Amino acid sequence: MLKESLVSEFQKIVGKENVLTTPEALKAYSYDGTTSWIHEPDCVVFPKTTQEISEIMKIANAEKIPVTPRGGGTNVSGGSVPWLGGVVLCTTKMNTILKIDKENLTATVEPGVVLQDLTLKLAKEGLFFPPDPQSFLGATLGGIIAENAGGPACVKYGVTKQYILGLEVVFPDGRIANFGGRTLKNVVGYDLLHIFVSSEGTLGVITKAELKLNPIPPAKKTIMAVYAEIAMAGESVFRVLENGVIPGKIELLDNWVINRIEEMMPMGLPKDADAVLLFECDGIPEAVEKETEKIVEITKKYGATDVRVAKDVDEANKYWMARKAGFAAVFGKAPTVMAEDVTVPRGKIPEFIKRCRDLSKKYDVEMCILGHAGDGNLHPAILSDIKNKDLYERALKAMDGIIEGAVEFGGVLSGEHGIGLEKQKFFRRTMDPVAVDLMMKIKALLDPNNIMNPGKIWD
Amino acid sequence: MKDLKELKKIEKFADQCMKCGFCSFFCPVYQEEKVETAVARGKNYLIKLALKGEQEFTEEMADIIGKCLLCKRCAANCPSKTQIDRVVVGARAQMVKDKGLGFIKDFAFRKVMSNRKAFGRYVKLAKAFQWMLPKTEGNIRHLPDFLKALGQGRHIPNLAKTFLRDMVKPVYKPVNGEKPKMRVGFFMGCATDFVYPELGLKLIDFLTKRGIEVVVPESQNCCGAAIYFSGDFETGRMLAEENIKAFEGVDYVVTACGTCSSTLKDYQKYLPDNEDQQKRYEAFEKKIKDSTEFVIDVMKIPPEDFKLRKEFEGKTATWHDPCHLIRYQNIKEQPRAILKALKGLKYVEMPNADMCCGMGGSFSVYHYDLTKKIADKKMDGIKATGADIVVTACPGCMINLIDNALRNKMTQKVYHFLELVE
Ligand SMILES: Cc1cc2nc3c(=O)[nH]c(=O)nc-3n(C[C@H](O)[C@H](O)[C@H](O)COP(=O)(O)OP(=O)(O)OC[C@H]3O[C@@H](n4cnc5c(N)ncnc54)[C@H](O)[C@@H]3O)c2cc1C
Ligand code: SF4
Ligand code: SF4
Ligand code: SF4
Numbered sequence: 001m002l003k004e005s006l007v008s009e010f011q012k013i014v015g016k017e018n019v020l021t022t023p024e025a026l027k028a029y030s031y032d033g034t035t036s037w038i039h040e041p042d043c044v045v046f047p048k049t050t051q052e053i054s055e056i057m058k059i060a061n062a063e064k065i066p067v068t069p070r071g072g073g074t075n076v077s078g079g080s081v082p083w084l085g086g087v088v089l090c091t092t093k094m095n096t097i098l099k100i101d102k103e104n105l106t107a108t109v110e111p112g113v114v115l116q117d118l119t120l121k122l123a124k125e126g127l128f129f130p131p132d133p134q135s136f137l138g139a140t141l142g143g144i145i146a147e148n149a150g151g152p153a154c155v156k157y158g159v160t161k162q163y164i165l166g167l168e169v170v171f172p173d174g175r176i177a178n179f180g181g182r183t184l185k186n187v188v189g190y191d192l193l194h195i196f197v198s199s200e201g202t203l204g205v206i207t208k209a210e211l212k213l214n215p216i217p218p219a220k221k222t223i224m225a226v227y228a229e230i231a232m233a234g235e236s237v238f239r240v241l242e243n244g245v246i247p248g249k250i251e252l253l254d255n256w257v258i259n260r261i262e263e264m265m266p267m268g269l270p271k272d273a274d275a276v277l278l279f280e281c282d283g284i285p286e287a288v289e290k291e292t293e294k295i296v297e298i299t300k301k302y303g304a305t306d307v308r309v310a311k312d313v314d315e316a317n318k319y320w321m322a323r324k325a326g327f328a329a330v331f332g333k334a335p336t337v338m339a340e341d342v343t344v345p346r347g348k349i350p351e352f353i354k355r356c357r358d359l360s361k362k363y364d365v366e367m368c369i370l371g372h373a374g375d376g377n378l379h380p381a382i383l384s385d386i387k388n389k390d391l392y393e394r395a396l397k398a399m400d401g402i403i404e405g406a407v408e409f410g411g412v413l414s415g416e417h418g419i420g421l422e423k424q425k426f427f428r429r430t431m432d433p434v435a436v437d438l439m440m441k442i443k444a445l446l447d448p449n450n451i452m453n454p455g456k457i458w459d
Numbered sequence: 460m461k462d463l464k465e466l467k468k469i470e471k472f473a474d475q476c477m478k479c480g481f482c483s484f485f486c487p488v489y490q491e492e493k494v495e496t497a498v499a500r501g502k503n504y505l506i507k508l509a510l511k512g513e514q515e516f517t518e519e520m521a522d523i524i525g526k527c528l529l530c531k532r533c534a535a536n537c538p539s540k541t542q543i544d545r546v547v548v549g550a551r552a553q554m555v556k557d558k559g560l561g562f563i564k565d566f567a568f569r570k571v572m573s574n575r576k577a578f579g580r581y582v583k584l585a586k587a588f589q590w591m592l593p594k595t596e597g598n599i600r601h602l603p604d605f606l607k608a609l610g611q612g613r614h615i616p617n618l619a620k621t622f623l624r625d626m627v628k629p630v631y632k633p634v635n636g637e638k639p640k641m642r643v644g645f646f647m648g649c650a651t652d653f654v655y656p657e658l659g660l661k662l663i664d665f666l667t668k669r670g671i672e673v674v675v676p677e678s679q680n681c682c683g684a685a686i687y688f689s690g691d692f693e694t695g696r697m698l699a700e701e702n703i704k705a706f707e708g709v710d711y712v713v714t715a716c717g718t719c720s721s722t723l724k725d726y727q728k729y730l731p732d733n734e735d736q737q738k739r740y741e742a743f744e745k746k747i748k749d750s751t752e753f754v755i756d757v758m759k760i761p762p763e764d765f766k767l768r769k770e771f772e773g774k775t776a777t778w779h780d781p782c783h784l785i786r787y788q789n790i791k792e793q794p795r796a797i798l799k800a801l802k803g804l805k806y807v808e809m810p811n812a813d814m815c816c817g818m819g820g821s822f823s824v825y826h827y828d829l830t831k832k833i834a835d836k837k838m839d840g841i842k843a844t845g846a847d848i849v850v851t852a853c854p855g856c857m858i859n860l861i862d863n864a865l866r867n868k869m870t871q872k873v874y875h876f877l878e879l880v881e
Contacts, residue, residue, distance in 0.1 A: 022519050024505055025495070025519075027508060027514065028494075028495040033478050033479055033480065044494075073495065074479060093493050114483075135480065137481040137483070137484035137536075138482075138483045139480075264540065328479065328538030331539065332475055
């Protein structure tokens, strides 16, 4: 428990109404988007300025109290769960878009800005921020940067780290530092900026960010390719790319997911299909037309039984709604869902999918696959129930198998969700020991008292 | 083990939530408060703990589950279809069951009465009433929550000069004297009865002119929204039984209040305690039609057949979707179709047309500060359209829109869609 006197010090800094300590509030800050990680903080603090965060950190550092930064709490790795108690430092009230610079295609934001709010505001200026985690309705820029999030658009546009030009960060000792700037190019010294991208809140608190933007492409088209065999869908992904077409998005849904979506919101997806791929092309209209034709041609050549080009925005939206609902369809179906986040080199997608299906049979667990196939980032999900010991054990084994498989095929154990609590036990197994050693040293240097989101990443 | 009957009923809805956090974007309350206990995910989580016996119904809990507009915006956009409105109402019902009605109400009223700002609102409201109503006298006999609270602190201003129930006849035959096409019951509801009686007369007139027989049973009671939404299922059930009985033998029951129509339709969701009730309430639901849906879907009047009243010619109008129409009853296109087709009227869509105005029935009594903030966003949307008039179909929304338009010194006037047409 936190000392009373500390609570009142925090209250002095941020105001009484911005410190929560009731048992109900603490419970409401004990979880994130995962199903199996829960731990209550001792208090929740809502700062409004960088200065306030700096003062909070000074106190926490002196008293050696854990501080867990939190944005929207939508991560699915246990990242914002205050595993060792202490303070949850929630940025949701720091949510101002400070500047949109059309000339330089940049935006300056506070960490608590929700991605969708930014997207809507940018759209009015004809701009967009390409990283698109599918949690855009709840995820904040702070969380997105701390997790180096990405979504369907990564095939073509890359992930968050490619769009961060500058950061303001508060260190555990309260120092405020600025990294990077507002220029596209920057080779002044070591690239410290990117240590904070995907740091999962373990090195400091991101308090401001300079984002790189793109103009919104004038045309878009959605294509759905239907497959009788999921591995063929996997093959189509790299066939399309190797033929010189880089669509904005390539997403995969398997038969199980298709059918759950159809149960939830019937929209005429092919229920018999073993899998479908959704493509979106974007760019100037002529190019989009040509790319669409090419995708239709290639997917047909490589085994698609049916290829539909959405005739209008409504139909396209329907398909993307389905993709968005995919996650919900899975999570709503079992008490405990283990959603994997492995990423394999694209050429290995078919083999990897086959491995998943074998594991599902071997351990007799229900498993489905959906994901951002375009970048090899797949989310095989195992349906389980933590209360059913036998089933849970089998599910854990299958999950191990998935991760081992991914690593064996030259992939990584997390594509976008991060390590947090969820992937700790695999961390050292799949990471170069020298790299781990270096990371530990950086952590010790920046956070000698280990107060920043302790209990995460390292096992 | 405690009897968690009411919570058990909503367990399956609560279990739907996968904690994705999408609802935070849509919840008007969270958008202002930015804390997890305000959003559907947080409320749902705490209620699930209550189900497991790990969370008591403390005053803090009462406050948390009270701070919900029941606007259903979270549910409509929830990828897992978590029906948080039902979860919240179920939790309130359990609380009433465990602690008695007094716990919630007393607590709420204590808060209101000790809150000068909230108190000020009633004075304002009273002004708003005077502004839009003829001079009145007499006493209010029965009112929804917000007006009841108004009465606690000061002498209640009189509303309509004569209440609708004192003006209406039990039966209205079609004006053309022909055999009626159908027999329709008119459900008044408090707001139409006491504040906007002319709306009721208008609706009766509209229907009888088109060959419909309208009956207005004297024994009809309040729809019960404010009552069963705050968890008092017992009184709710009593009202349901009375209303169902009052409307036996009609083809449809029509109302001019979006809240009333949705409340009557939803008896079957909340109130049944046994299978017989379930069946009867479901049968009742099928008869209920909101005026906006009745004229288009049942009477099948083509939108272009509606005639604009003279005084609105040349005006620009925008439509506010009452939560109880758009999300509770899926009524979205019908009123728009009419407004767009009305010759002489220009229609503009407002940004955030479907966002709650902040009223939320008794919510605005207990959380007036929040209501104002939420309504300000609504007002921004209205201002952005440049419209002269705001049209809607729920007297509850009208009262709140008028209050906030006045507060924001706006020129826009608020009307019920029935007031626009001949
Ligand atoms: C339905 C669903 C779909 C998803 N889809 C995707 C997807 O497509 N791609 C993807 O990449 N992810 C996805 N995610 C995961 C998640 O949404 C992302 O990781 C997101 O970036 C988290 O943002 P947040 O604001 O919710 O952060 P939180 O969950 O609050 O925090 C995440 C991590 O960031 C840290 N953090 C938060 N704010 C700060 C800060 N200001 N400074 C320092 N550290 C901070 C926290 O300590 C924590 O470790 C999905 C999640 C859900 C539930
Ligand atoms: S209520 Fe729905 S939208 Fe909100 S967190 Fe739960 S599943 Fe997500
Ligand atoms: S019903 Fe409305 S106010 Fe209540 S949680 Fe949902 S969105 Fe928020
Ligand atoms: S909706 Fe409100 S005003 Fe209308 S009858 Fe129901 S409680 Fe009374």
